[in-house]
Amino acid sequence: MGFRQDHLLGIEPLAPDEIQEILDLADDYVALSRSDDKHSDALAGLTQINMFFENSTRTQASFELAGKRLGADVMNMSLAASSIKKGETLIDTAMTLNAMRPDLLVVRHPHSGAVDLLAQKVNCAVLNAGDGQHEHPTQALLDALTIRRKKGRLHRLSIAICGDIAHSRVARSNLILLGKMENRIRLVGPPTLIPAGMADLGCEVYEDMAEGLRDVDVVMMLRLQKERMDGGFIPSEREYYHLYGLDAEKLAHAKEDAIVMHPGPMNRGVEIDGALADDINRSVIQEQVEMGVSVRMAAMDLLARNLKRRRQAA
Amino acid sequence: MSAFTLTNARLIDPETGEESLGGITVEDGVITARHEGAPPADAGTVTECNGLCLAPGIVDIGVKVCEPGERHKESFGSAGQAAAAGGVTTIVTRPDTTPVIDTPETLEFVIRRAREAAPVRVLPMATLTKNREGREMTEIGFLMDTGAVAFSDGDHVVTNTKVLVRALTYARARGALVIGHIQEPVLSAGAAVTSGKFASLRGLPGVSPMAERMGLDRDVALLEMTGAAYHIDQITTARALPALERAKANGLDITAGVSIHHLTLNEFDVADYRTFFKVKPPLRSEDDRVAVVGAVASGLIDVICSMHTPQDEESKRLPYEAAASGAVGLQTLLPAAMRLVHSGDMTLAQLWRALSLNPARRLGLACGRLSEGAPADLVLFDPDAPFVLDRANLLSKSKNTPFDEARMQGRVRATWVAGRQVHGDAL
Numbered sequence: 001m002g003f004r005q006d007h008l009l010g011i012e013p014l015a016p017d018e019i020q021e022i023l024d025l026a027d028d029y030v031a032l033s034r035s036d037d038k039h040s041d042a043l044a045g046l047t048q049i050n051m052f053f054e055n056s057t058r059t060q061a062s063f064e065l066a067g068k069r070l071g072a073d074v075m076n077m078s079l080a081a082s083s084i085k086k087g088e089t090l091i092d093t094a095m096t097l098n099a100m101r102p103d104l105l106v107v108r109h110p111h112s113g114a115v116d117l118l119a120q121k122v123n124c125a126v127l128n129a130g131d132g133q134h135e136h137p138t139q140a141l142l143d144a145l146t147i148r149r150k151k152g153r154l155h156r157l158s159i160a161i162c163g164d165i166a167h168s169r170v171a172r173s174n175l176i177l178l179g180k181m182e183n184r185i186r187l188v189g190p191p192t193l194i195p196a197g198m199a200d201l202g203c204e205v206y207e208d209m210a211e212g213l214r215d216v217d218v219v220m221m222l223r224l225q226k227e228r229m230d231g232g233f234i235p236s237e238r239e240y241y242h243l244y245g246l247d248a249e250k251l252a253h254a255k256e257d258a259i260v261m262h263p264g265p266m267n268r269g270v271e272i273d274g275a276l277a278d279d280i281n282r283s284v285i286q287e288q289v290e291m292g293v294s295v296r297m298a299a300m301d302l303l304a305r306n307l308k309r310r311r312q313a314a
Numbered sequence: 315m316s317a318f319t320l321t322n323a324r325l326i327d328p329e330t331g332e333e334s335l336g337g338i339t340v341e342d343g344v345i346t347a348r349h350e351g352a353p354p355a356d357a358g359t360v361t362e363c364n365g366l367c368l369a370p371g372i373v374d375i376g377v378k379v380c381e382p383g384e385r386h387k388e389s390f391g392s393a394g395q396a397a398a399a400g401g402v403t404t405i406v407t408r409p410d411t412t413p414v415i416d417t418p419e420t421l422e423f424v425i426r427r428a429r430e431a432a433p434v435r436v437l438p439m440a441t442l443t444k445n446r447e448g449r450e451m452t453e454i455g456f457l458m459d460t461g462a463v464a465f466s467d468g469d470h471v472v473t474n475t476k477v478l479v480r481a482l483t484y485a486r487a488r489g490a491l492v493i494g495h496i497q498e499p500v501l502s503a504g505a506a507v508t509s510g511k512f513a514s515l516r517g518l519p520g521v522s523p524m525a526e527r528m529g530l531d532r533d534v535a536l537l538e539m540t541g542a543a544y545h546i547d548q549i550t551t552a553r554a555l556p557a558l559e560r561a562k563a564n565g566l567d568i569t570a571g572v573s574i575h576h577l578t579l580n581e582f583d584v585a586d587y588r589t590f591f592k593v594k595p596p597l598r599s600e601d602d603r604v605a606v607v608g609a610v611a612s613g614l615i616d617v618i619c620s621m622h623t624p625q626d627e628e629s630k631r632l633p634y635e636a637a638a639s640g641a642v643g644l645q646t647l648l649p650a651a652m653r654l655v656h657s658g659d660m661t662l663a664q665l666w667r668a669l670s671l672n673p674a675r676r677l678g679l680a681c682g683r684l685s686e687g688a689p690a691d692l693v694l695f696d697p698d699a700p701f702v703l704d705r706a707n708l709l710s711k712s713k714n715t716p717f718d719e720a721r722m723q724g725r726v727r728a729t730w731v732a733g734r735q736v737h738g739d740a741l
Binding site: 089090091109111112113114116117131132133134135169172195196197198200201 | 509510513520631636
């Protein structure tokens with residue numbers, strides 16, 4: 001069947017075979033990225049614009065590097081402070097950029113659904129680099145690649161997603177992806193940070209870390225989104241760390257070979273113990289960052305192939 | 315005006331709750347006679363209705379006409395045309411305009427503009443508090459003398475209960491009807507959808523449906539204190555219904571409405587962030603929808619309204635959270651409401667009790683009935699005629715309908731206001 005998408009707006013529209021195809025290609029790009037000649041011409045001649053309506057260092061750098069390794073002309077736009085302040089609407093901004101004939105638009109926006117809206121108005125391939133509290137598909141894909149490489153498979157694993165799930169687009173995309181690949185998913189966190197209706201979506205919800213981590217294969221920690229805490233979701237950071245921060249003691253409830261993941265940037269001493277985060281025997285946080293570049297290379301490559309096919313057909 | 319008679323129509327009588335085949339005679343804007351079978355001899359011009367439904371015109375409480383302030387979204391002319399085309403013969407307008415309708419002077423402007431431009435009856439509301447700020451009550455007496463039929467701060471909740479108690483007490487003394495929005499404002503702040511599975515998956519800020527129960531409980535307590543006449547603009551959740559039932563059983567002067575959108579759509583219709591489905595309060599779960607439909611059928615909810623809220627394209631073409639709330643509904647109210655009949659949830663007479671009779675009674679109007687002596691505010695419609703709605707064909711200046719491209723059944727053929735035909739081909 002092959003990868004059939006025009007855009008990568010979320011994990012939700014992807015079929016399992018499409019997810020596997022992205023990961024398979026990403027494996028190749030891991031090899032490329034580890035070689036001395038890190039260059040391919042897969043995106044040669046194409047223009048990639050990174051539009052970030054919300055500040056980001058890591059994700060933007062990862063997309064930029066991915067595009068450059070594949071030979072695209074990459075432009076970065078930080079829009080958190082520019083035209084939006086001048087009253088230009090999202091759609092006008094998109095139309096303006098569209099007129100400059102980009103081929104790949106990488107978009108991050110603080111509002112859920114904003115990237116979908118933008119994708120309806122442009123005629124290039126759009127990648128969602130995080131929209132509000134909705135989805136962050138490339139993060140879920142890089143997590144999946146990391147798990148697949150560490151565990152040898154991406155199905156029938158028991159995976160705990162822990163912490164601030166309510167404010168996390170990473171959690172949503174992971175939940176959908178890992179569910180599609182038939183894993184057992186647990187959500188662990190204080191009830192104020194677990195969104196409503198989660199038990200209906202086929203997850204097991206735990207309010208206690210020891211119970212939630214029992215015998216899991218993978219522990220995914222989430223960043224406590226302090227900047228989004230407008231209403232006192234937790235009493236204090238130290239109480240949060242005491243109850244929900246991952247340390248060696250809590251991790252002991254998981255399987256002996258359980259891996260520890262975190263999408264970054266970390267709040268050391270809030271959701272994760274610093275020493276544990278640096279423990280190369282358990283923590284795969286650095287691998288996640290590495291996989292991020294390769295997964296984004298793969299996603300952009302596949303989207304660009306479909307884009308060229310569409311343009312030839314037209 | 316000369317007499318005319320409509321004959322061979324399916325008469326929908328919300329007063330008796332019955333349907334019958336027959337006709338009516340209209341003279342000087344008033345229904346003067348009803349007949350079964352052949353029309354009487356001295357009936358003036360006789361028009362054959364071919365078995366189409368004839369019902370009292372709809373009385374729509376809570377219509378936003380964007381005059382003054384935003385005439386590009388909706389004017390009295392365009393809203394009036396849309397109403398006539400939708401079988402709505404009386405629109406009760408909201409005062410949440412720019413500026414708000416909180417003085418007799420601005421109210422006079424609205425009344426004058428409505429008289430000049432609208433082909434249907436327009437009854438304006440004024441605000442309960444000055445500038446809808448919830449701090450000082452408006453000149454309820456003067457405003458009533460000028461023509462205000464009810465007092466409402468729209469979707470602003472008067473949070474200061476001392477102010478509200480005084481306003482309700484004063485309104486009771488003047489015999490004024492107060493219309494309230496019962497969504498508890500702090501819990502509702504920032505919400506774009508109803509909390510639950512859908513909100514969580516879409517990553518949108520949600521409000522618990524409990525916010526409605528909380529607001530209702532507060533207002534019921536204040537009505538017990540004050541004895542004021544109170545109408546809830548929209549009640550949309552199953553959990554609020556028992557509280558309404560108790561309040562009515564306890565003899566409080568309370569009635570409730572619901573918008574057609576909450577009766578025919580649910581939260582999942584928002585789908586991929588479709589902002590035309592963003593309304594206030596947000597669309598609810600299917601369980602809630604079914605419960606409020608049942609409450610309309612049983613009579614617990616008194617009134618169905620369109621909650622007509624025009625928004626231009628610019629305020630809707632935004633990310634869901636940032637987009638404006640509201641949907642137009644004057645022209646789609648009747649065909650959308652017919653879904654409740656076609657689904658078997660209620661009879662036409664039950665439906666018209668909520669569309670015409672109850673809102674008219676609540677406002678002390680003589681219309682809303684098919685009886686002799688009632689004003690000849692009438693709608694003739696085909697209950698089954700199918701069509702696909704094209705929003706471009708709506709007569710409102712704003713086209714923000716959630717029913718664009720929806721399959722609907724039920725078309726208005728003609729509308730009369732005080733015996734004058736305001737919509738439809740010559741019959």
